Amino acid sequence: xxxxxxxxxxxxxxxxxxxxxxxxxxxxxxxxxxxxxxxxxxxxxxxxxxxxxxxxxxxxxxxxxxxxxxxxxxxxxxxxxxxxxxxxxxxxxxxxxxxxxxxxxxxxxxxxxxxxxxxxxxxxxxxxxxxxxxxxxxxxxxxxxxxxxxxxxxxxxxxxxxxxxxxxxxxxxxxxxxx
Amino acid sequence: xxxxxxxxxxxxxxxxxxxxxxxxxxxxxxxxxxxxxxxxxxxxxxxx
Amino acid sequence: xxxxxxxxxxxxxxxxxxxxxxxxxxxxxxxxxxxxxxxxxxxxxxxxxxxxxxxxxxxxxxxxxxxxxxxxxxxxxxxxxxxxxxxxxxxxxxxxxxxxxxxxxxxxxxxxxxxxxxxxxxxxxxxxxxxxxxxxxxxxxxxxxxxxxxxxxxxxxxxxxxxxxxxxxxxxxxxxxxxxxxxxxxxxxxxxxxxxxxxxxxxxxxxxxxxxxxxxxxxxxxxxxxxxxxxxxxxxxxxxxxxxxxxxxxxxxxxxxxxxxxxxxxxxxxxxxxxxxxxxxxxxxxxxxxxxxxxxxxxxxxxxxxxxxxxxxxxxxxxxxxxxxxxxxxxxxxxxxxxxxxxxxxxxxxxxxxxxxxxxxxxxxxxxxxxxxxxxxxxxxxxxxxxxxxxxxxxxxxxxxxxxxxxxxxxxxxxxxxxxxxxxxxxxxxxxxxxxxxxxxxxxxxxxxxxxxxxxxxxxxxxxxxxxxxxxxxxxxxxxxxxxxxxxxxxxxxxxxx
Numbered sequence: 001x002x003x004x005x006x007x008x009x010x011x012x013x014x015x016x017x018x019x020x021x022x023x024x025x026x027x028x029x030x031x032x033x034x035x036x037x038x039x040x041x042x043x044x045x046x047x048x049x050x051x052x053x054x055x056x057x058x059x060x061x062x063x064x065x066x067x068x069x070x071x072x073x074x075x076x077x078x079x080x081x082x083x084x085x086x087x088x089x090x091x092x093x094x095x096x097x098x099x100x101x102x103x104x105x106x107x108x109x110x111x112x113x114x115x116x117x118x119x120x121x122x123x124x125x126x127x128x129x130x131x132x133x134x135x136x137x138x139x140x141x142x143x144x145x146x147x148x149x150x151x152x153x154x155x156x157x158x159x160x161x162x163x164x165x166x167x168x169x170x171x172x173x174x175x176x177x178x179x
Numbered sequence: 180x181x182x183x184x185x186x187x188x189x190x191x192x193x194x195x196x197x198x199x200x201x202x203x204x205x206x207x208x209x210x211x212x213x214x215x216x217x218x219x220x221x222x223x224x225x226x227x
Numbered sequence: 228x229x230x231x232x233x234x235x236x237x238x239x240x241x242x243x244x245x246x247x248x249x250x251x252x253x254x255x256x257x258x259x260x261x262x263x264x265x266x267x268x269x270x271x272x273x274x275x276x277x278x279x280x281x282x283x284x285x286x287x288x289x290x291x292x293x294x295x296x297x298x299x300x301x302x303x304x305x306x307x308x309x310x311x312x313x314x315x316x317x318x319x320x321x322x323x324x325x326x327x328x329x330x331x332x333x334x335x336x337x338x339x340x341x342x343x344x345x346x347x348x349x350x351x352x353x354x355x356x357x358x359x360x361x362x363x364x365x366x367x368x369x370x371x372x373x374x375x376x377x378x379x380x381x382x383x384x385x386x387x388x389x390x391x392x393x394x395x396x397x398x399x400x401x402x403x404x405x406x407x408x409x410x411x412x413x414x415x416x417x418x419x420x421x422x423x424x425x426x427x428x429x430x431x432x433x434x435x436x437x438x439x440x441x442x443x444x445x446x447x448x449x450x451x452x453x454x455x456x457x458x459x460x461x462x463x464x465x466x467x468x469x470x471x472x473x474x475x476x477x478x479x480x481x482x483x484x485x486x487x488x489x490x491x492x493x494x495x496x497x498x499x500x501x502x503x504x505x506x507x508x509x510x511x512x513x514x515x516x517x518x519x520x521x522x523x524x525x526x527x528x529x530x531x532x533x534x535x536x537x538x539x540x541x542x543x544x545x546x547x548x549x550x551x552x553x554x555x556x557x558x559x560x561x562x563x564x565x566x567x568x569x570x571x572x573x574x575x576x577x578x579x580x581x582x583x584x585x586x587x588x589x590x591x592x593x594x595x596x597x598x599x600x601x602x603x604x605x606x607x608x609x610x611x612x613x614x615x616x617x618x619x620x621x622x623x624x625x626x627x628x629x630x631x632x633x634x635x636x637x638x639x640x641x642x643x644x645x646x647x648x649x650x651x652x653x654x655x656x657x658x659x660x661x662x663x664x665x666x667x668x669x670x671x672x673x674x675x676x677x678x679x680x681x682x683x684x685x686x687x688x689x690x691x692x693x694x695x696x697x698x699x700x701x702x703x704x705x706x707x708x709x710x711x712x713x714x715x716x717x718x719x720x721x722x723x724x725x
Contacts, residue, residue: 088463109355125532205487
């Protein structure tokens with residue numbers, strides 16, 4: 001009986017431990033940590049989360065390249081009154097074309113790109129790609145769709161500019177008349 | 180100046196040719212330097 | 228005895244500044260038009276204000292109406308030094324109003340970095356910046372690289388030419404008049420722009436798979452930053468964004484073109500071409516590039532950073548080229564560049580410090596000075612070692628045989644030492660704020676040599692004094708000190724002169 005119980009516990013552990021390991025790999029890796037020690041994640045399957053920005057580059061080999069940022073601007077856009085928290089923090093990512101189907105456009109001016117959770121192998125100084133570092137995505141989930149933002153004109157600045165221009169023109173014409 | 184012959188009028192064709200040669204030389208410089216980098220890298224990685 | 232400047236001196240300076248500001252006001256129409264095309268009304272308003280301010284300063288300057296338009300050497304130097312202070316301040320207005328810069332100082336930092344073709348940046352959330360503002364950032368590289376002075380000269384034929392031209396650290400007088408020289412420089416830029424943007428745009432569209440409009444955008448921005456060896460990039464991951472050796476190759480051609488002197492461009496364009504490789508400057512820069520590249524490659528290999536031949540050569544070659552031409556494009560993040568220690572750090576720092584050719588858009592000590600300094604030292608050593616009766620050569624070849632006079636050697640060595648002092652100044656201030664020595668030195672050389680590569684020190688959160696130190700370095704380094712000294716001398720004479 002004791003032997004059977006021991007065997008059952010052993011089997012349970014053998015099944016559970018890889019599950020625990022998978023759960024750890026599913027934990028989102030912040031890009032700050034990834035970029036601080038990129039070599040430690042080399043070849044590992046990791047998950048990162050953030051906004052897709054810039055461009056979607058669909059290449060002839062059936063892949064799509066873009067950049068994923070996980071800084072505060074991914075959720076709190078500056079034009080929406082979000083705080084300034086420094087520069088962007090991003091990495092290049094590559095995915096099969098099929099994963100990119102239906103994605104909202106990448107983030108840019110007045111546009112928040114889709115917020116995604118991407119899992120894939122972190123390729124650090126990939127010898128097959130001339131030493132580049134990037135995440136080779138195998139699965140992609142959209143956490144939040146992309147969003148159009150607004151930034152209206154600054155009427156006070158525009159008025160000031162027109163006044164200054166008009167004054168300059170007036171001064172120039174007056175100068176010509178004096179000559 | 181004496182002995183230099185008539186001054187050649189530089190036309191658009193001359194300038195276009197000059198521009199093309201400039202580009203080809205610039206590309207050749209980059210290609211040559213890149214090749215040197217490749218060879219040097221190969222040697223270094225063999226030795227290290 | 229110092230002679231106090233009189234009213235006429237100020238009128239002459241004001242008049243020439245006015246002409247230059249009007250040129251920049253005209254240039255402001257470009258980002259304004261871009262903002263209209265993109266319906267970017269917030270940036271549009273700020274560009275109108277900026278154009279208005281430049282126009283106002285321009286018109287006020289023209290009203291100075293000096294009795295003579297004859298520009299003395301001292302006036303010219305003061306005009307140049309002041310141009311490179313005032314244009315970044317007014318040029319920063321759209322940045323300051325955009326919300327992407329923490330304060331006006333940061334905005335002026337980036338404007339000066341753009342104009343001096345350095346490329347260090349304090350912008351926040353670059354990846355969501357309005358395209359018209361991104362265009363203005365990169366256009367500043369073009370204005371500063373081609374020379375606002377050069378622009379003013381080619382448009383205004385009368386007076387002042389040669390002095391302003393020299394003030395902007397240009398030596399090559401490649402055509403009979405400064406105006407025709409200026410026009411040639413613009414012609415070279417225009418041709419490279421058309422071919423460069425077309426090549427980069429085609430690669431972006433056909434190889435990288437970007438849309439046609441975005442391909443054109445990236446092509447234009449990378450052209451400005453590459454040909455003018457500036458180093459700003461439209462996205463936060465710099466050249467690493469493109470993940471393409473072909474794109475890097477096309478960019479490398481533009482960087483090389485940008486680091487070549489306009490005298491060399493003239494020789495390539497119109498001949499004679501054979502003389503080019505006999506020039507001291509060409510031989511020096513090929514030599515220093517080879518040396519620094521080998522140092523860097525060895526350092527990277529020893530550090531185990533790259534284990535494949537293609538990876539090591541591609542990353543090492545591009546980064547050293549970026550450093551030596553003073554461009555500052557990065558294919559790796561700052562945090563990773565900070566990890567390039569030992570020989571790799573040495574190779575990169577030396578490459579940045581030595582810089583490109585004179586009369587180009589590159590910064591640093593510059594190849595001809597390096598060549599002259601090395602030749603002068605070699606001659607001295609020979610003179611000591613050889614018998615007294617032996618004749619030691621005192622000439623060098625640079626588009627013709629020239630005399631290596633004592634004055635020339637002294638001048639080259641003096642400016643080289645001033646650059647070294649500038650690098651140590653910036654490093655010292657960085658160290659005082661707790662930045663590690665290697666990083667402080669790297670960033671300081673990057674600022675003083677107008678490179679723009681960063682190991683992470685340059686950041687919106689960095690101390691104000693350090694920002695101002697780097698700004699001073701960008702200003703002094705770009706103008707090669709002479710114009711700065713002239714301005715300081717002028718101010719001193721104004722206060723203390725009789």
